[in-house]
Amino acid sequence: MSVTLQGFRRTAKQPASTSKRTAIEETRGDKVFLFGVKIMLWLALIVVALPLVYIVANSFSSPAAVSAGRVLLWPIEPGVKAYQTVFADPQIMRGYLNSFIYAIGGTLISVTLTIAIAYPLSRRTFYGRNVIMSLLIFTMLFSGGLIPTYLVVQDLGMLNTRWAMVIPSAIGVWQVIIARTFFRSTIPDELHEAATIDGASDLRFLWSIVLPLSKPVIAVIALMYVIFQWNSYFDALIYLKDPGLYPLQIVLRNILILNSTTGSAADIAQNLERQQLANVLKYALIVVSTLPVLIIYPFVARHFTKGVMVGAVKG
Amino acid sequence: MSATYEVRGSESSAAPPAPAPAKAVKSTRPPRPSQWTQARRSLRRHWQLYLLIIVPVAYFVIFKYIPISNAVIAFKDYSPIKGPWGSPWVGFHNFELFFQNPVFWTLVKNTFFLAGYTVLASFPIPIILAIALNEIRVGVFKKTVQLVTYAPYFISTVVVVSMTILVLSPRLGFVNDAIGLFGVPSIDFLGNPDYFRHIYVWSDVWQTTGYSAVIYLAALSGIDPALHESARIDGASRLQRIRNVDLPGIMPTAVIILILGVGNIMSIGFEKAFLLQNPLNTAQSEIIATYVYKTGLLNADFSMATAIGLFNSVINLVLLVVVNFVAKRITGNGLWS
Numbered sequence: 332m333s334v335t336l337q338g339f340r341r342t343a344k345q346p347a348s349t350s351k352r353t354a355i356e357e358t359r360g361d362k363v364f365l366f367g368v369k370i371m372l373w374l375a376l377i378v379v380a381l382p383l384v385y386i387v388a389n390s391f392s393s394p395a396a397v398s399a400g401r402v403l404l405w406p407i408e409p410g411v412k413a414y415q416t417v418f419a420d421p422q423i424m425r426g427y428l429n430s431f432i433y434a435i436g437g438t439l440i441s442v443t444l445t446i447a448i449a450y451p452l453s454r455r456t457f458y459g460r461n462v463i464m465s466l467l468i469f470t471m472l473f474s475g476g477l478i479p480t481y482l483v484v485q486d487l488g489m490l491n492t493r494w495a496m497v498i499p500s501a502i503g504v505w506q507v508i509i510a511r512t513f514f515r516s517t518i519p520d521e522l523h524e525a526a527t528i529d530g531a532s533d534l535r536f537l538w539s540i541v542l543p544l545s546k547p548v549i550a551v552i553a554l555m556y557v558i559f560q561w562n563s564y565f566d567a568l569i570y571l572k573d574p575g576l577y578p579l580q581i582v583l584r585n586i587l588i589l590n591s592t593t594g595s596a597a598d599i600a601q602n603l604e605r606q607q608l609a610n611v612l613k614y615a616l617i618v619v620s621t622l623p624v625l626i627i628y629p630f631v632a633r634h635f636t637k638g639v640m641v642g643a644v645k646g
Numbered sequence: 647m648s649a650t651y652e653v654r655g656s657e658s659s660a661a662p663p664a665p666a667p668a669k670a671v672k673s674t675r676p677p678r679p680s681q682w683t684q685a686r687r688s689l690r691r692h693w694q695l696y697l698l699i700i701v702p703v704a705y706f707v708i709f710k711y712i713p714i715s716n717a718v719i720a721f722k723d724y725s726p727i728k729g730p731w732g733s734p735w736v737g738f739h740n741f742e743l744f745f746q747n748p749v750f751w752t753l754v755k756n757t758f759f760l761a762g763y764t765v766l767a768s769f770p771i772p773i774i775l776a777i778a779l780n781e782i783r784v785g786v787f788k789k790t791v792q793l794v795t796y797a798p799y800f801i802s803t804v805v806v807v808s809m810t811i812l813v814l815s816p817r818l819g820f821v822n823d824a825i826g827l828f829g830v831p832s833i834d835f836l837g838n839p840d841y842f843r844h845i846y847v848w849s850d851v852w853q854t855t856g857y858s859a860v861i862y863l864a865a866l867s868g869i870d871p872a873l874h875e876s877a878r879i880d881g882a883s884r885l886q887r888i889r890n891v892d893l894p895g896i897m898p899t900a901v902i903i904l905i906l907g908v909g910n911i912m913s914i915g916f917e918k919a920f921l922l923q924n925p926l927n928t929a930q931s932e933i934i935a936t937y938v939y940k941t942g943l944l945n946a947d948f949s950m951a952t953a954i955g956l957f958n959s960v961i962n963l964v965l966l967v968v969v970n971f972v973a974k975r976i977t978g979n980g981l982w983s
Contacts, residue, residue: 475713476955
């Protein structure tokens with residue numbers, strides 16, 4: 332997105348930036364206005380970034396400094412003790428591993444199924460595609476609800492298994508729309524005709540021609556699924572009982588949130604040092620769990636946006 | 647109700663292409679083949695596509711449509727042994743019980759206020775951010791603002807809630823330090839039900855503004871630059887150009903996003919409300935979704951939980967249809983035709 336957007340902006344704003352040579356000067360009112368806009372954007376930047384910086388700074392500080400609330404934007408008495416503790420904790424590490432399994436496995440299943448439904452629905456010769464599409468969209472507007480879905484998962488014997496994490500939420504209608512729109516707008520009918528004349532079957536055409544041409548959109552929906560899986564905790568909350576299967580988000584909730592509402596009074600009797608370490612641990616845990624997503628984010632943000640746009644063009 | 651809307655909408659937009667060219671090109675064939683013949687021909691020629699779609703369609707049937715049929719237990723006294731269809735009917739008994747329950751109005755009120763407040767706050771702010779970003783020149787600053795404001799969208803709800811709790815914590819959080827500078831005694835934000843909605847809504851704004859702004863930025867970039875040029879030649883100030891060029895340009899996008907927001911009012915996120923909830927703030931944090939979870943999975947009252955969920959879904963659907971209708975009347979833009 333930002334590529335085309337920059338193109339537009341550059342042509343549109345060029346005269347303004349070199350205003351000495353053009354006929355229209357920025358008026359004083361406009362300059363004041365622009366100044367106000369910049370201040371507003373700085374404020375937005377600070378408001379969004381401040382909590383993030385605060386968390387990171389705390390995670391690298393000493394337990395005593397964190398517990399005294401002395402850390403704001405820069406680590407005090409820096410150290411990595413909290414991180415060592417996080418990486419030594421078997422519960423957290425298992426959660427990490429489980430989340431990786433669910434994210435990778437779930438995404439493979441999701442992407443395969445999404446393409447398997449989006450491609451036929453993108454073909455004009457596919458009979459009944461409008462009916463199927465309508466039925467899909469209807470599920471976005473109306474659902475049976477929590478318990479009826481739970482009953483299905485129970486009847487299938489998926490409760491408390493890894494399958495419950497990847498199957499019930501396997502296909503997103505939004506992702507189907509994105510993929511279908513992409514196939515429809517970038518794979519010309521002539522290409523299919525040509526391939527048919529050369530003797531390619533539908534599956535062969537999909538495999539050898541459509542998929543290689545659709546790498547960008549496959550990447551986008553795969554990323555959407557990966558991030559969705561990595562961040563989801565609700566399915567685990569209702570379907571999983573065995574702590575050995577918990578994904579990272581559930582482990583995080585148990586440590587970060589459940590602890591935080593019950594802890595304050597009871598823990599005073601506890602060892603002060605341990606209590607202090609527990610405080611830093613929370614910050615370090617947040618950083619560790621969010622890092623994989625935030626590291627890949629700047630590289631994928633552009634594609635992500637593009638994907639959202641493709642879906643929005645024709646819903 | 648909406649099913650008919652849907653079918654009609656997509657039919658009118660996409661049905662004609664299939665028969666029309668066939669008629670024009672292959673005029674040698676006397677009568678146009680019937681629907682049934684067309685279907686059979688398509689099935690024979692493209693059987694692989696139909697094979698491909700079986701598994702995903704089965705997924706939707708099993709995980710989306712069977713639950714809808716399972717929702718029949720809302721009208722039954724569900725027993726696990728007899729199954730959803732074998733359990734005895736009780737009519738609207740569960741609904742009556744729920745409506746008579748003193749907690750009913752509290753739940754509806756909490757859900758409605760929380761969602762309404764969220765829509766009110768999270769609708770205009772991304773538009774303002776997008777327009778502001780659109781005003782400044784492309785450069786490092788603009789890119790940085792975009793990248794940073796977009797980032798929280800990728801953080802999980804669990805982490806966002808944890809961060810909120812840490813930042814607002816009475817002993818450690820910097821918010822209490824900051825208000826302490828003004829001589830205000832520290833506040834236990836999460837222990838007080840009156841703060842719950844503000845915390846919920848503003849942490850949501852923090853998380854989603856950058857993401858939503860991207861959609862508006864794309865809409866802004868689609869506006870013909872010639873409009874801006876000519877407005878400038880006519881002496882329009884930046885503010886006037888925003889009001890008369892930018893805002894009308896992003897109107898269709900804004901309407902659709904508003905419809906989706908209002909349409910989702912009753913299905914407001916379970917995850918965050920549930921995570922921010924603690925025994926001290928349930929007076930305002932208990933919403934329909936969290937109540938369904940507690941009734942259904944913690945108290946194992948399946949029929950009641952399903953009835954409440956169904957009530958919620960139906961209200962939601964009606965809201966969506968009504969809002970869409972009103973928006974179409976007023977602005978000419980809607981989700982479906």
